Amino acid sequence: MTTLLGRHARNFVCLVAFIVVAACSSPQPSGAAPYAAIVQDARTGEILHAENADTRLHPASLTKMLTLYITFDEIQRGRLSLDTLVTVTKNAASKPPSRLGLKAGQKISVRYLIRAAATKSANDAASALGDHIGGSEAGFAKRMDATAKALGMRNSTFKNANGLTANGHLSTARDMNTLGRRLFYDFPQYYNIFSRRSTDAGVAQVRNTNSRFLDAYTGADGIKTGFTNAAGFNLTASAERGNVRIVATVFGGASTAARNAKVAQLLDLGFKRAPANAPTNVPPVPSYSADVEAALMAQADPLPEVEGGAGKTIRLQTAVAKSPRPVTRPDAGKVAAAEVAVAAIEDSIAAALAEAVGGPAPAGTMDAQAVAAASAAVEPPAIAPPPARPETLVAEVAPESAPEIPAEVVVAAAPEVVPEPGTLEAQAVAMAAEPTLDAQAEQFAALPDSALPGDELMVTEPMQVAAVLAPAASAPPKRNAPIFDRVADAPQARAVEEPVVIRLSTSNARHWGVHLGKFNSRSSAERLLLKTQLAESAILNDGLRKVVQRGGGYDANFMGLTQDQADLACRRLQARAVQCFAIGP
Template sequence: MTTLLGRHARNFVCLVAMIVVAACSSPQPSGAAPYAAIVQDARTGEVLHAENADTRLHPASLTKMLTLYITFEEIQRGRLTLDTLVTVTPSAAAKPPSRLGLKPGQKIAVRYLIRAAAIRSANDAASALGDHIGGSEEGFARRMDATAKALGMRNSTFKNANGLTANGHLSTARDMNTLGRRLFYDFPQYYNIFSRRTADAGLMQVNNTNTRFLDAYKGADGIKTGFTNAAGFNLTASAERGNVRLVATVFGGASTPARNAKMAQLLDLGFKRAPSNAPTQVPPAPNYSADVEAVLMAEADPLPEVANGAGKTIRLQTAVARSPRPVTRPDAGKVAAAEVAVAAIEDSIAAALAEAMGEPPAPGTLDAQAVAMASAAPATEPAASLPAVSAPPPARPEAIAEAAPEAVAPEPVMMAAAVAAPEPGTLDAQALALTGEPTLDAQAEQFAALPADELLVTDPMQVAAVMAPAEPAAPKRNAPIFDRVAEAPAAQAVEEPVVIRLSTSSARHWGINLGQFSSRSEAERLLLKTQLAESATLNEGLRKVVQRGGGFEANFMGLTQDQADLACRRLQARAVQCFAMGP
């Protein structure tokens, strides 16, 4: 009996020992998080290494990258500013560490929440941003899912803004890598925050959770760490060496040193495999559906609250539904010629009205003589027994002679004339007394009264002029009558320069960037297309293509800060990538 019991006891002990040995020899310790990794060439998006890259896992605080991406979108759309005050909700203030220490009802500027979420990975700061933008944790989660889908994150679903473990809050290494690359290209003006070692977050000075890796790996400049018990130690990092930039993600690290060592191995592998010169292919703008875009516009805050109540601005919040082709600007020369012609017509009309409505000139004046000559009929009978006399024309006035020194005096005309004595007291009598010769008016009357066969003209051209039939009536003139003289050459009109481009001086030091392209022609086509579609804000901008980093950047320069900001907001409302560039 004792032997049988001892045998059973020995068998039980052996069984227990086998179970213990089997458990101890398991390849994965109990509770260890699943592992996944991916490395991409950030310039082209080419995958250089991947392992379990599409396995849905817990992203932990890598989630905050998407929260910050949406926040940057809100700033770019004009719905938020860095000085907008956010009221902390009780839900946000109750989030577990890591925390900034926010209190329910507290107001804090957006800039401090961004620094706390990006650098310290503060859960309460990320939740405060999400509640303010989405209205609630659930509303912001819907916004996160819509944005992730528009960015091409195909296997991610989100339940909160901070990344704390929740049922259904899952992502993949590939999706987080896509998000990290998007942050670099879509918001380069904010990307530097991920490489800061420390920053002022309003309530305190915060330190970067990724300092060890940033200091240890050459060329590293971001991006975000994450840790929960379910996720393990996660990291999305970016590094640049020479012309090569890589982005990589690790899920499920056993510890911070182990995770950092694995990330260093992945990036070293990527730098070995990536070509030194590859064309930069900027990812396209987020592809939001029309329904999602309408919801985003409807949820906009029209008057963001800022410190001291200053800086509240009403901004455009409706997407452009139709952009007609702009009307061609008129030619400057044609416009000037038309204006001159219109002015001449107006002057002629005014002069005619004044002459028609004016009173007749006083008797004895030159005006009265001109009117009498114009209305007098030509003599039909020649004067009898007129002696031949030589009547050269009087000397030209000095002012006219100086204005046309090159004019040649006409040959004298020999004609028969009877010089009748003018009536005493008239201008003709005064002119005869001063010069000894009759006035031009008297000569003209005598000349008109003579028949053509009694004129002796030495110049053939003058003969032709004399033999030409006389006009029915001479035109009226309101000025003294002189012989025709050569007119002074008219000064050539100097064309005024037409300004077709504004100077980039006088506060026009701003510009906008529409992305980087693999060829110059592609960048120029986008610039032209964008200027035609957005002529209201970019008509004064200078299109400029800049070759940089193996690609061609499409820029508009020569704008003011207000023009650059407004242009970017309008373009981004139509899902066109754009960011403003300051001096």
């Protein structure tokens, strides 16, 4: 009996042992996701520690860092603003938790979607951004792949904007660390969103999923958590102590606490190994392929809806068809002088022809006026009491060549007022007082023969008689042109040319400016400056458009403004959903 019981006991023990061995030998899922980690000096880009850093794994919600990077880039390119209203698609509204609770057809501004995706890690908010920018989930995935390649993320491919598990949606610890460093350097104006413990997401107040780590680790200021069953607990963190900034990424943590502890350990390792003083090597501007860059720079659709107003697209034709050589600008002074010279020559020719023909001067000319003034018995109207002229005008004979002239030759002149020298009246009086050629000839004929200088002086030569009778010193030279110019032909006083302003001085308290953002290319910055100046010409026409290359990008600024102009410009631009801030001296 004992033997039978013993046999049954042995069989039972053997059966249990067999079951245990079979259970142990069969494959069992471990329940833990693959582990990967990397530590990097954010200043220099040097890798301080790496473990499975290039293994392609599920990134989970670390994907949202790339979604936000592309959103910031769209804002910088001017195709989005923080107040742009996004219509939630059915695809976005159907995403599982974590969620903001968006409904299909609902409209919500970009700023709230950014806050929800960055802090609460809301899948519906991230998908709403992706669908709006890419047109669809697949379209945005292509944009994500192109941007990842331009940023140097060589082992990443993406299928959605939120990071939910999907075939082919994979990345590495190295690539995600690269992306975290890029967010800090490429968009410092938005980086503070990752350190907020809570924020207003429009439809709800949301808390940061990374609050525990931010509160526990000194110097931590971001960046993003992630979790799925396939990925485990992921985290890309950044912290700064003194002059040192470290970025670390962990994939495959067993729990939130274990992940946070591991990241803290890695950051401590980074601060220990990184030098206290090291040069900052800012990452270069992303280099997109030609076709991708052409698509990104293509003309955007009309501006999206903005709460409280409608947008209007300003399309600029910047292609130059031809560039003709500019025509030389004439000198106004030289042109006026040339016109006066031509008029004088014409008058001289006309006077010479009139004198040669011997006919009367044309009516209305200055010569005709002079003749009328000489023959008129009426004295010209007195303008001002001038000094008295000599009472007599005596024609003297050249010494040793002409005899004495009788008293009859003396021409008596009645006392009269003499016009001011140089005026038209003075010239007319002088011409009237001068004896004509016929009068001189008659005077010469009345002289006795003994008074004649010789046979060579003939009465038939009135010009020679005039030369003898007229004193050489007092006779004015003969002019073919009119004695005095017409008023219309007198050269006008040259107007003082007003200075042409080609550069606005920054003196007189014009040391302020307006900063509109940082861009990846100079053309993007210049296009936004011109577009903004056209839209706000009343305020910004006094400013200078200035693009400054700094930190791997191009800052778009308006300079040369007063403080009041800069503040007013920013308020007006912010009211139109354009991000800006004033720059002080």
